[in-house]
Amino acid sequence: MKRHTIIALMQDQPGVLNRAVSLFRRRGYNIASLAVGHTEIPNISRMTVVVESDEVEQVVKQLDRLIEVVNVTDVTYESTVDREMTLLKVGALNGNRAEIVALCEVFNAKVVDVSQESMIIEMTGSPAKVENFIEVMEPFGINEMMRTGIIAMVRGAKTSHTHKTYSVEGNGRVSTEALK
Amino acid sequence: MSEKLTGAQIMCEALIREGVEVMFGIPGGTIMPFYYAMYDYQDQLRHILCRHEQGAGHAADGYARASGKVGVCIGTSGPGSTNLVTAIANAYMDSTPIVAVTGQVATSLIGRDAFQETDVTGITMPITKHNYLVKDIEELPRVFKEAFYIASTGRTGPVLIDIAKDVQQSSTVPNWNVELNLPGYHPDRTFDHEEIRDAIALLTEAKKPLMIIGNGVLMSGATEEVRQFAEHMGVPVVTTLHGIGGFPEDHPLSLGMPGMHGWVHVNRAIQECDVLFNVGSRFDDRVTGKMSTFAPNARIIHVDIDESEIGKNIRTDIGIVGDARAVLQEMLKEMPQRDTHEWVEYIRQMQEKHQPKQHYMQRPPEASLMPYDVFTTLSRIINERGNYRVVADVGQHQMWTAQLIDWHKPRTHFSSGGLGTMGFGLPTGMGVAVAKPNDTVWVIAGDGGFQMTNQELQTIVQEGIKNIKVAIINNGYLGMVRQWQELFENKRYSGTPLSCPDFPRLAEAYGIRGLAVDQASAVEDAINSAYEHDGPMVIDFRVEREVNVFPMVPQGKSIGEMIVGAPNPVPEVPRTVEETPMPIETPLVVKG
Numbered sequence: 001m002k003r004h005t006i007i008a009l010m011q012d013q014p015g016v017l018n019r020a021v022s023l024f025r026r027r028g029y030n031i032a033s034l035a036v037g038h039t040e041i042p043n044i045s046r047m048t049v050v051v052e053s054d055e056v057e058q059v060v061k062q063l064d065r066l067i068e069v070v071n072v073t074d075v076t077y078e079s080t081v082d083r084e085m086t087l088l089k090v091g092a093l094n095g096n097r098a099e100i101v102a103l104c105e106v107f108n109a110k111v112v113d114v115s116q117e118s119m120i121i122e123m124t125g126s127p128a129k130v131e132n133f134i135e136v137m138e139p140f141g142i143n144e145m146m147r148t149g150i151i152a153m154v155r156g157a158k159t160s161h162t163h164k165t166y167s168v169e170g171n172g173r174v175s176t177e178a179l180k
Numbered sequence: 181m182s183e184k185l186t187g188a189q190i191m192c193e194a195l196i197r198e199g200v201e202v203m204f205g206i207p208g209g210t211i212m213p214f215y216y217a218m219y220d221y222q223d224q225l226r227h228i229l230c231r232h233e234q235g236a237g238h239a240a241d242g243y244a245r246a247s248g249k250v251g252v253c254i255g256t257s258g259p260g261s262t263n264l265v266t267a268i269a270n271a272y273m274d275s276t277p278i279v280a281v282t283g284q285v286a287t288s289l290i291g292r293d294a295f296q297e298t299d300v301t302g303i304t305m306p307i308t309k310h311n312y313l314v315k316d317i318e319e320l321p322r323v324f325k326e327a328f329y330i331a332s333t334g335r336t337g338p339v340l341i342d343i344a345k346d347v348q349q350s351s352t353v354p355n356w357n358v359e360l361n362l363p364g365y366h367p368d369r370t371f372d373h374e375e376i377r378d379a380i381a382l383l384t385e386a387k388k389p390l391m392i393i394g395n396g397v398l399m400s401g402a403t404e405e406v407r408q409f410a411e412h413m414g415v416p417v418v419t420t421l422h423g424i425g426g427f428p429e430d431h432p433l434s435l436g437m438p439g440m441h442g443w444v445h446v447n448r449a450i451q452e453c454d455v456l457f458n459v460g461s462r463f464d465d466r467v468t469g470k471m472s473t474f475a476p477n478a479r480i481i482h483v484d485i486d487e488s489e490i491g492k493n494i495r496t497d498i499g500i501v502g503d504a505r506a507v508l509q510e511m512l513k514e515m516p517q518r519d520t521h522e523w524v525e526y527i528r529q530m531q532e533k534h535q536p537k538q539h540y541m542q543r544p545p546e547a548s549l550m551p552y553d554v555f556t557t558l559s560r561i562i563n564e565r566g567n568y569r570v571v572a573d574v575g576q577h578q579m580w581t582a583q584l585i586d587w588h589k590p591r592t593h594f595s596s597g598g599l600g601t602m603g604f605g606l607p608t609g610m611g612v613a614v615a616k617p618n619d620t621v622w623v624i625a626g627d628g629g630f631q632m633t634n635q636e637l638q639t640i641v642q643e644g645i646k647n648i649k650v651a652i653i654n655n656g657y658l659g660m661v662r663q664w665q666e667l668f669e670n671k672r673y674s675g676t677p678l679s680c681p682d683f684p685r686l687a688e689a690y691g692i693r694g695l696a697v698d699q700a701s702a703v704e705d706a707i708n709s710a711y712e713h714d715g716p717m718v719i720d721f722r723v724e725r726e727v728n729v730f731p732m733v734p735q736g737k738s739i740g741e742m743i744v745g746a747p748n749p750v751p752e753v754p755r756t757v758e759e760t761p762m763p764i765e766t767p768l769v770v771k772g
C-alpha cells in the first residue's frame with residue numbers, strides 16, 4: 001500500500017483533531033504517524049499525517065470540507081523535507097558507552113541523559129535515517145523508544161498554502177482570502 | 181441594548197434574529213432554563229411539543245424541506261439528544277438545513293458521567309456538517325450565527341449546538357456584533373469559466389446527451405434553468421428520487437427515475453448515452469448500481485456544490501463546483517441550440533417497448549385492492565385539486581410513490597433518500613404541514629414504518645394541525661424486505677410478516693378520523709372524503725399483500741440488468757432485459 005503524507009492547516013480549537021482523524025478511522029485506514037503543532041499563523045495549527053492507503057483523494061477532499069480545516073494538501077508527490085525525532089533509552093554499561101557515543105556522532109545524535117546503566121539519545125533526521133539509527137542501536141538493547149511522527153514541508157519558496165493569505169485580526173481571529 | 185440577559189434568553193433572541201418562527205422539541209432537566217425563557221417569547225417563537233425527539237428532528241427536517249428555511253429541533257441531554265440522532269443522520273444524508281439545540285449537563289459535571297450526560301458532540305460528529313459544545317455564555321451569539329450560516333449555505337446540512345445548563349442559567353450583556361470565525365469555510369466558491377466552456381464543448385458534440393438532476397437542483401431553486409437548458413439543447417432529463425419535481429414529468433423531454441427501481445428506458449439511456457450531465461445529484465449507489473459498469477459509454481460532467489462529491493463514486497471528466505442555478509445560468513449564455521430528436525425518439529421507443537407501468541396493471545384475479553389502484557387515483561386527485569405536498573415513508577410504498585404519482589412541481593415530494601429512515605413519514609409530514617398550512621399534506625406510509633413514529637398523531641391533535649392526511653399502504657409485511665426475500669432468498673419470510681393494530685380505531689383513539697379501504701372501487705371516495713373532512717385523517721388501504729416493486733436492479737448488479745415485471749406469483753427465473761444499442765451513428769444536427 002502506498003504511503004501518503006498529508007498536511008492540513010486547521011483552527012486551533014477543541015475537537016478539530018478528532019474530526020480530522022475520524023475521516024481516516026471511518027474508512028479503516030491506519031494512521032502511520034501524526035504530528036500536530038503551532039504554525040507561523042496564530043490560532044492555526046498544522047497537522048502532518050502519514051497514512052497507508054492507495055486511495056486518499058476523497059479523504060483529502062472531505063478533510064477540506066471540514067469547517068475548521070483551512071487548507072489541505074497531499075504532498076506525497078512533492079519534493080519535501082521530512083523530519084522526525086526519536087528519543088531512545090538504551091542500555092549502556094561502561095563497556096559499550098564509548099561505542100554508542102561514537103555511533104551517535106556518525107548519526108548526528110545527541111546524548112541527553114546518562115545514568116549508571118542507560119542513556120537517553122535524541123536523534124532527528126529523515127524517517128529513513130531515524131530508522132537506520134534505531135537499527136544500529138538495537139544490539140545495545142533499546143529499553144524505551146518514542147518517535148514523534150513525521151513533520152513535512154515542501155521545498156522551495158512555495159508554501160503548502162500558497163493560494164491563500166491569512167491575516168490575524170485584533171480579536172485574534174484568522175481570516176483567509178483567496179489570492180486568485 | 182445594555183441589558184443583562186440569561187444564556188437561555190440569549191438563545192431565544194438569537195433564534196429570533198435568525199428568523200426562526202417554529203421549533204419542535206421536548207424539554208428535560210438540562211434544557212429547562214431554555215424552556216423557562218421561551219415562555220416569555222411565545223408570541224415570536226412557536227414551540228411544538230413532540231412525542232419523541234426523533235419526531236421533533238424529522239419535523240424540523242420536513243419544515244426545512246418545505247419552507248427552504250432552517251428547521252429547528254430541541255432535546256434535553258442524554259436520551260433526548262440520542263433520540264435526535266436518527267433524525268440528524270437523516271438530515272445529513274439528504275443535506276437538509278436544520279439546527280438541533282440540546283441541553284448538556286453543567287460545565288462542572290461534564291466528563292463525570294453525570295446524570296443524563298451523553299457526549300452528543302462526539303456522537304454526532306460524523307453526522308453533522310458541524311457541531312458546537314458551548315461552555316461559555318459569551319460564545320452564544322457567535323455560535324448561533326455560525327450555526328445558522330453553516331446549516332443554510334453551501335451544501336446545506338444539520339448543525340448541532342450542545343449548551344451546558346449553567347451557560348443557559350448565567351447572564352451577561354450579549355454582544356450581537358460578533359463576526360463569524362470561519363476561515364476554512366468558503367461556501368461561496370465560484371467555478372472557473374474554463375470548466376464551463378469544456379462542458380459546453382462536450383455537450384455540443386454529444387450525439388446521445390443525457391441530463392440527470394438531483395436534490396441540488398431543488399435546493400438551489402434551479403428548476404426553471406433546468407427546463408430552459410433542456411429545451412434549449414433538446415436533452416432528455418432523468419430525475420433521481422430527490423430530483424423529483426425538479427422537472428415536470430409531463431414534459432416531452434422528461435424520462436423519469438433511474439436506478440434500482442427506475443424505469444428500464446431510463447437506465448438503458450444512461451448505459452447508452454455518450455455524455456452524462458449530472459446537475460446536483462451525488463451518484464448514490466441506488467442510482468448507479470454496480471459503479472464500474474455505470475454509464476460505460478459516457479463522458480461525465482458533474483455539477484455539485486460540494487467538491488468532495490466530484491469523482492467520489494463515478495469517474496468524472498469535468499467537475500464543476502458551484503451552485504446548480506448559477507452554473508446553468510452561465511452555461512445557458514453560451515450553449516448552442518441542439519436537435520437530438522433521433523436520440524429522444526429512440527429512448528421513447530424503448531419506453532414504448534417496456535411499458536414502464538405495465539407490471540402494475542396485471543392483477544391476480546382475486547385481488548380486490550392493489551397498491552396501483554391507490555397510487556393512480558391519488559395521483560389524479562391531488563393533481564386535479566392542486567396545492568399538495570407528499571411525504572413518503574420508507575419501503576415499497578416509497579418507491580410506488582415515486583413511480584406512480586405524476587410529479588410536476590418542486591418541493592412537493594419528500595422522501596428519505598439517503599438514510600432510508602422508516603418512521604420518517606408522519607413526523608416529516610407534520611413539519612411540512614406546519615410550514616405550508618394552506619397545502620394538503622399527504623403522508624404515505626407502510627404499515628411497518630407508520631408504527632415506528634405514529635405517536636406524533638397526538639402532536640398533530642394538540643397543535644390543531646388539520647392539513648395532514650395519512651395513507652397507510654397496509655400489506656401486512658415489511659414489504660420491501662419481503663420482496664428481497666421472495667426474489668433472492670427463496671421466499672424465506674424471516675421477520676417480515678407484520679401484524680398491525682386496527683389503524684382506523686387507533687386514529688379514532690387519538691381523536692382523528694380513520695377509515696379503512698379494501699376495495700378498488702372505494703379508493704376515490706375515500707380520498708375525496710379526506711379533502712372534505714376539515715381535519716387530519718388516517719386511511720388504512722388494505723392492499724394485496726405480496727405485490728412487488730418493479731423494475732428492479734438486484735443489489736450490486738449493473739443498472740443494465742433489470743428484473744422487469746414478473747406477474748404474481750413470480751416465475752422461477754425473473755425475466756431480465758437485454759438491449760441492442762441504438763443503431764444511429766450519424767452526427768445529429770447542430771443548430772445555431
Ligand SMILES: Cc1ncc(C[n+]2csc(CCOP(=O)(O)OP(=O)(O)O)c2C)c(N)n1
Nearest residue numbers: 575576577600602626627628629658659660
Ligand atoms: C428504521 C429502519 N429499520 C429498518 C429498515 C429496513 N427496511 C427497509 S424497507 C423495510 C420495510 C418497510 O415496511 P413497511 O413500512 O410496511 O413498508 P412496505 O415496504 O411494506 O411498503 C424495512 C424493514 C429501515 N429502512 N429503517
Ligand SMILES: [Mg+2]
Nearest residue numbers: 626627657659
Ligand atoms: Mg408493509
